[in-house]
Amino acid sequence: MIKIFIDQGHNPRNPNSGAEGNGLQEGDLTYRIGIKLRDLLNSNPEFSSVTSRNTPDEILGTSNATSLAARANAANSWGADYFVSLHCNAASDPAVKGSEGYVYSLSSSALPLAQSMLQGLYNITGTVSRGVFARPTLYVLRKTAMPAALLELGFITNPEEAAAMNNDPASYATGLYNGITSFFT
Template sequence: MAIRIFIDQGHNPSGPNAGAEANGLREQDVNFNVGTYLAELLRTDPRFEVRVSRNTPTESLGTSNATSLAARVELANSWPADYFISIHSNANVNPAINGSEVYVYSEGSTAYYFGESILNAIVDIVGMKNNGLRVNPSLYVLRRTTMPAVLVELGYLTNAADAERLANDQVAFAYAIYMGILNYFGYEPIS
């Protein structure tokens, strides 16, 4: 039986729940592209089934921040997915802050080790700084999903070096997340 992975490309293209912007990049576009590339990788692997929250770059979910988040969780819960991955790009007022981090609901959980495997692969493959695994039970998509859920912050749009990677290495980020998933399950890549 294939493992069901739900990929949430964080944020809407515009309006309510739009993402951060910096260095000529919009978070929602980076998230959409990385999530779509990841879905394509998973679709070529018969060990997985995949669904995404946004099927087109212009698709919006919900009419407010709250309903947008609720719609993403509902899509995953009603399928039901086995694992939930929300993809984001970070921002900070300090342009020196950089790196990748993964948020989970609780320490020592299935999601914790799943997230750790994804983060390690992003650091190893893309060469991002490792900001660690962070526990944040207040995040809606981690709190309301009924399966292990992780929120991946790929890098900082507000940091010039990260922004360059977020612009140019989207396929590499997707491949790294895919490899992190394979490593977690102890799978070899399909040759």
């Protein structure tokens, strides 16, 4: 049984509300995609999955710092084998689009996992990966005790990607799920 902790990145409002664009909140989009991804994983006997936020209104922490700490601590105390944090990117130019991944180190097994998840996402949604990069300063990558990947699923500031993430969370979850299963087989 492979234990996968899904962190939906942000809260629906402050503290740690994340990016907004096209009238949408990052924490709402990642919440719904994360719940669907968790349910797909739990329908497969090879996996066990939990999310950091379990209701749409749940707020983790009382500050940005404690919100991030709550997510890493939950994964560590659950004993996750892998940690995946879901995010939406933002840019001042609304034309910028695509997915992106971050890992603590390029030698971590989270690198091929992240690459496989972004490939799976591309296969279903057509979102092109901009690459997976090392970002050891990111709190949830630094403070998690297991291989950890942070994925930007698309740009909330891009009208098409924002609408796709909002209207079709099931396709995002399915793409990510396919990437996880192909990484482990």
